[in-house]
Amino acid sequence: MAEVALRSIVDSDLDALFELMRDPEAVRMAAFTAADPDDRTAFDAHMAKIRTAPQVTNRAITADGLLVGSVASFVVDGDTEVTYWIDRSFWGQGIATRALALLLEKIEVRPVFARTASDNLGSIKVLQKSGFTVTGTERGFANARNEEIEETLLRLDGPA
Template sequence: MAEVALRPVDDSDLDALFEQMRDPESVRMAAFTAENPDDRPAFDAHMAKIRTSPDVTTRAVTVDGRLAGSIASFVVDGDTEVTYWIDRSFWGQGIASQALALLLESVHVRPLFARAASDNARSLKVLRRAGFATVGTAISFANGRNKEIEETILRLDKPAKTTPSDAPSGESQTY
C-alpha cells in the first residue's frame, strides 16, 4: 500500500498545486473554487496569505514522497473547517481518506466543519467515514460551475475510528 504523508507546503510545490487546481474535471467536481483557476497571480497571493496565517494549517499531501495534493484547516466566521484537493491522477486510491485521517490527528479543534457540493458523492463519503455528520445544506454560488448549487455542510464533534485503508476516494475541494 502507498504511504500517504502530510508535510508543510514548500515553494517548490506551488507550480504543481496550481496545475492541479485548474484541471477542468477537478474544478467542476469541487465546484467551490477560485473565481478564475487560471489566474496565477491570484493563486500565488492566496497561497502566500494562507501559508502565513496563524488560523490556517496547510499541508502538502504526498504519496510515496510524490506530491498528490493539499489539505488544510482554516477558520471562517469563528468555525474551523477542513478542505482538501487531490490530484485527479490519485483519485480512487483512498488518498483523501488517509490524508484527512492524518490531518484530524493534528487538528484538535472540535467541532470541525466541512462543505462539499451535494453531488460530490465521493468527497461526502470521505468526510462521513471520518466521522463528519451532515448538519445542513445551503445554496451557494459555485465558481467551478458558474451557478448556484447546493452544498452539504458537515460537522465533526469527535474523531472517528478510521483506518488509512478505508475506501478509495475521488474527491476534491478547495479553499
C-alpha cells in the first residue's frame, strides 16, 4: 500500500488539481461539482477563496510523494463537512480512506458531516470505513448530471 500523506496545497499543485477535477467519470461520480468543471477562471477563484478561508482546511493528498488528490473540511450553516477528490487512476487503493483519517485527526470538532451521491458506492464505503453512519437521504441538483438526484447524508460522532 502506498504511503499516504497530507500537506498544504501550493500554487504548483493547482494545474494538476484542476485536471483531476475535470475527469469526466470522476465528475459524474462526484455529481455535486462546479457548474462547469472546465472553467479555469472559476476554479482559480474558488481555490483562492478556500485557501484563505479561516473555516476551511484544504490539503493535498500524496501517495508515495505523488500528488493524487485533495481532502478538505469546511463549515456550512455551522456544521463541519468533509470532502475529497482522488485521481481516478488511484481509486480502490485505500488512499481516500487513509487521507480522510489523517484529516479527521486534525479536526477537533464533532459531529462531522458528509454527503455523497447515493449511487457513489465507493465514496459511501470510504466514509463508512472512516466511522461515518448514514443519517438519511435528500434530493439535490447535481451540476455534473444536470438533474436532481438522491444524495446520502452521513455523520461522524466519534472521537476527535
